[in-house]
Amino acid sequence: MPDHLEVHMLLAEHLIAAVDDLRLADRPVMLHTSLRSFGTTLDGGADTLLDALLKRRCTVMAPAFTEPQFGLPAPVDMRPARNGLDHAAPPSETALSEGAAYSVDCGLINPHLGVLPAVLIGRVGAVRGRHPLNSFAAVGPQAAELVGAQSPDDVYGPVRELADRDGAILLVGVGLNRMTALHLAEQRSGRRLFRRWARDEDGEVRMVEVGSCSEGFPQLEPVLRPLARTAVVGASRWRAYPVRRVLSAATAAIAADQDITRCPDAGCLLCRDAIAGGPVAP
Secondary structure, three states, rough: OOOOOOOOOOOHHHHHHHHHHOOOOOOOOEEOOOOOHHEEEOOOOOOHHHHHHHHOEEEEEOOOOOOOHHOOOOOOOOOOOOOOOOOOOOOOHHHHHOOOOOOOOOOOOOOHOOHHHHHHHHHHHHHEEOOOOOEEEEEEEOOOHHHOOOOOOOOHHHHHHHHEEEEEEEOOOOHHHOOOHHHHHHHHHOOOOOOEEOOOOOOEEEEEOOOOOOOOOHHHHHHHHOEEEEEEEEEEEEEEHHHHHHHHHHHHHHHHHHHHHOOOOOOHHHHHHHHHHOEEEE
């Protein structure tokens, strides 16, 4: 290799130093990350990032959603109004009859979530929630307690548990539009969660609760910025937030101005119906 060329590589010690700077040791952490944000090679990739947190005795939790794999069209008799969908579209009977039931050991994940959640669910000792569309997965000393708070009828139980355990949200090179916990703030502000459909463990079609559009969440930046601790690793900006204070501040902001979470898409049905209060029982 020519002498004038330099190869930049981030090593585990760089990540561990950032974890220490952000005071995350011994705490459960909800992790949202873009490995591309580092702007250079991360030696060991997602495993190195997970290990940096685990070596500081963190429990690492991340969304492990499977809506594209296990979601079903709306059955005719399960269509609440104001549900962020065009229910005028007929259901696909083929999809309903062929849809598989989710299981915690399915090994599948929404590819749009990125590399890290897929690596996390493959870790020895990883625990995954039972929600068929929006499961969370965790690894570390408090994984069972965090994920055990989730059920098909309580999608954001792990976020509440994270807050109760003085947990943190860590954004690694991503924005507030990736902060899943803000959906719980929406619910606490008075909105009802949207309904979607999947098969339960017995193969029966059922409604489950899911979140809304998150593309308007960056408008909460002025409210949440004072709560963040920051670090920089390579080209990646890290922001760590205390979950309990994030939920309190975001809930108050949304309750005071429901329109604050509206995304730039004027035709977004999710934003329209969430801001109006969410689904109406059939």
